[in-house]
Amino acid sequence: MRFTISLPANYRLQDVQAFHSRDAESVAEEVRPERIRKGMLLDDVAVALTLHLSPAAAECEADADCPQPLPASLQQRIRDAALNMLGLRIDPQAFLDFARDDAMLGPLVLANPGLRIVQSATVFEALTWAIIGQQINLPFAIALRRTFILQAGRQHSSGLWCYPEAAGAARLSAEDLTSRKFSRAKAETLLRFAALVASGELRLEQAADNSIDEISKALLAVKGIGPWTVNYGLLRGYGYADCSLHGDVAIRAALQRLLGEDSKPDMARTERILQQYQPHRTMAAAHLWASLHGRPNESA
Template identity: 65%
Template sequence: MRGELRLALPAGYRVRDVLAFHSRDAEGLAEQVSASGLRKGVLLDGVPVVLEVAFGEDEARCTVDADGASTDALPGRAREALLNILGLRIDPAAFADFVRDDPVLGPVVARQPGLRIVQSATIFEALTWAIIGQQINLPFAISLRRTLIGLAGRPHPSGLWCYPEAPDVARLALEDLTSRKFSRAKAETLLRFAHLVVDGKVVLDRTRSLGEVVEELLAIKGIGPWTVNYALLRGYGYPDCSLQGDVAVRTAFHRLLGGPERPGIAATEQLLLRYAPHRTMAAAYLWASLIDPPA
């Protein structure tokens, strides 16, 4: 199945941010990025799909290339995945208005208007990426992610590999992961989570209430508040995630506010409260401030 659709891009859309997010893995196993577009491989309803995006001035021209028969849900799921990977879930304008006079993030927003939250293609991808990335550096997390794709994903005829779904990960044995540099705890959490999704005990649905999602995820051994909030941000597109446990968020506050030491988790939670109900965008701009320090 091959289909096409076009998505309108808002004024000031920052293509470079989207391309940078999807080019983090230099080996390009499941993502390929060019100067004018990107290609992303992902399994949707068990079908290997490549989402191809060509950026125009005011629209994204998207192709959905499925290696197999389409399910009834596949076109809709492909469109949802495209909205995610293009960062079209959260409009940053409301946050820009909210912090216009804020002495901390107001200047950061003024220097980088229109920053968007780019998401993983699916909620499952976001959660597994959050589990993989817990308490390790980014290059190592990227290498583990690549390993998971190679073990559980599937190749598309185009050459890209497709990020796995829960049944694909659930089929792995613990030793498949631990023999390839996954810690035992991380491997157990990944497999536990995948099995719960397959068994219907964890439901990954963006329409569910926030309270239900948080309660369900926090009940999973190995998943804590940081993982849940990061997944809410990258997977669900929730606009008010509080990432007080994120080291980069705390480091950014330290650089912007000064002081003898980086704020602790409790202090960072209080600092983030001033940006509710826009704490997701606050996190995005705090991260951005680390590569664009104040003049």
């Protein structure tokens, strides 16, 4: 399967490459200056998706371990994954127009007008990554993510590992993860979430009867999943434009720097500050992260 995605003017390839190359020992991603290759399970099919990158377009090539032609539903999931990985769900222009004259974020926005939110390939990947990354540092979270892929995923015929789906993760036991440095609480939350998705009890697909608000409420009802995890999952999984990351330590650190204060604002105050940027709080978060790191990459 081959298709082309046009890229907008002044597209920042470096942000996309930085996000997908966070793990220097990655088993499911290969990132080079001219291409990104990603392994993932989609509808229980091992897919290796290659994005050949140029300033104007991404030439996309999907190699699926299944008989051809691919079902239309799988083709659509592959296209969706490519759009997510390229960060094309949120147009940054809307936030640029909204915040260019803002006293606090205006200078950040004008300095990085093309900044985008790069997403995980699938919603399930984004939410499991959010669970894995809760309350630990980035290098440790990356190592646990790699372990999760090797435990629950599957190798593509090319040798690239594929990020798992819910069914594969739900087959694991807590001991499969705790024996590999996962905390008991993190392992149980991850497997509880996977089991609910695999059974169909927790629906992640947006639909007329399953809005973002309803998905958020259902996620918050899962033991071990809190507001930060939900908002981060909405941001990286759905490309939702109005996520409030007031519980994120890096966001609070960025605000402390911008405000010139001696300590980070607490979560309640951070939430109030971010409310000024509704309905664009996701892009506000991206610019706050970038003010610390030079790119929209958070601490976990």
